[in-house]
Amino acid sequence: MIKVLFFGPVADRVEMREMDIDYSDGMTLHDVTHKVGMLYPGALSIVSFIAVNQEQVHDKQTALKDNDEIAFMAKFSGG
Amino acid sequence: MSEPVRIQIEDFSQDAEIAALKASSKRMGGIATFLGCARDFSEGRDVSQISFEAYGSMALAEMRKLREEAISKFDLLDARIVHRVTTVQAGDNIVFIAAGAAHRAAAFDACRWMIDELKQRVPIWKKEITPQGESWVTPHP
Numbered sequence: 001m002i003k004v005l006f007f008g009p010v011a012d013r014v015e016m017r018e019m020d021i022d023y024s025d026g027m028t029l030h031d032v033t034h035k036v037g038m039l040y041p042g043a044l045s046i047v048s049f050i051a052v053n054q055e056q057v058h059d060k061q062t063a064l065k066d067n068d069e070i071a072f073m074a075k076f077s078g079g
Numbered sequence: 080m081s082e083p084v085r086i087q088i089e090d091f092s093q094d095a096e097i098a099a100l101k102a103s104s105k106r107m108g109g110i111a112t113f114l115g116c117a118r119d120f121s122e123g124r125d126v127s128q129i130s131f132e133a134y135g136s137m138a139l140a141e142m143r144k145l146r147e148e149a150i151s152k153f154d155l156l157d158a159r160i161v162h163r164v165t166t167v168q169a170g171d172n173i174v175f176i177a178a179g180a181a182h183r184a185a186a187f188d189a190c191r192w193m194i195d196e197l198k199q200r201v202p203i204w205k206k207e208i209t210p211q212g213e214s215w216v217t218p219h220p
Binding site for chain 2: 005007008009011012049051054055071073074075076077078079
């Protein structure tokens with residue numbers, strides 16, 4: 001299972017904070033992004049950062065493992 | 080002594096943070112601090128409250144990295160970063176950063192660098208609550 005997390009403005013658009021996606025062999029970050037984009041196109045448009053297991057990832061071809069945690073995040077505005 | 084990097088709901092004491100920083104070394108000749116607080120006005124609107132949300136585990140890890148990088152980059156003797164994640168009222172404290180160095184220039188530079196980097200790198204979001212409604216803040220440089 002892949003755990004997908006949403007925060008702040010992205011969570012508001014998705015109207016949830018967390019969802020699970022079934023893991024399959026050979027899955028990449030692109031597969032998850034595509035699925036989220038299909039389900040919530042309005043949310044993906046404000047995503048500026050994606051993290052896999054709390055590390056920012058830029059390569060959509062990044063291979064995923066079962067139980068990975070992926071976060072879709074808008075631009076940060078802390079401080 | 081409290082951890083030098085924290086995310087917390089409750090307010091912090093600048094005096095306690097500075098005392099903890101000073102306790103780490105007597106070679107410290109300069110301490111620069113930044114205190115970020117909640118404004119009651121933004122983008123032409125009154126703001127009554129600001130609500131913060133964080134990706135807690137990643138935010139804390141990134142803030143710890145940021146502190147380590149600042150210590151190394153500016154040859155600091157110590158540094159502290161505290162960010163509140165809760166709903167604050169206008170005037171309340173939000174974030175505190177302190178940089179301690181042998182001399183003032185490094186302390187000033189490091190303090191500025193840490194708050195600038197925090198805004199770019201740490202997954203925290205703020206939502207302004209106004210009489211007209213709520214809206215997530217779009218970051219500005």
